[in-house]
Amino acid sequence: MMKANKGKTLMMMAVLMLSLAFSGFAHAAALKTMKSDSGMELFHLRQASEMYGYSIEWNDLERSVTLVYMDKMDDSMMGDDTMMKDDKMMDDGSMMKDDKMLMPAGKMIKLWIDSKEIMIDGMKVTLDTAPAIYDGSTYVVEALITQYMKPAMAMN
Template structure:
């Protein structure tokens, strides 16, 4: 009976390790640089902006980054019509503040955006909930 429990424990551990490894590979495949701060993973905002069709502007005056969604264009200049639209078309984050603005509405984050090596890093929530396109409802 002892061997059965230890066998299950080994199997559960193996599944957990494999799932963590796969999620790490998926994150790396997305091409967005990450960093750890206070045991939380932060993602490079400029890379995400480029990936999801946002223009980006830094303001040194108030230490903020403004993002504006630009409809993605194909190489031949035609608009892509894949039904994908982001949750937010205008996003503004301030370094050191847990408050961001999404389409004119204040949103609270669990960690403030941070500067590291000249780049802005944000919690995944900013990207997953407000930048990453979702299939449009028809």
């Protein structure tokens, strides 16, 4: 009888550990996607912006979306083991501040529907596929999310 309980407990612990380890993947997998006319996979912008701590504003006249990083971190984006120690020196000899550990590449992102050109912190960038509206929602290429919205992990 004890062996059965130990086996169940061990199984439950393994499942819990795996679910914690892959919680970040669950968020990414939960993003709505759709295929563009050219066959490119596009991702739901509002879901991504909420996941990575951006406010989102639609401008009807310009048919544009402006994202502003609001310094909010999703708990699943960083585990305790990825935190940098307070006394960790950076390459230039200066100390790294805790509030600068996870920052996205773009704090302000502006994009226009049907235009491949976007603005990242005032710099013009060209995407492979233009943002598009489907069923009243804006969809963008994965590169916009992974390269400009998703915070980079601090190096240990």
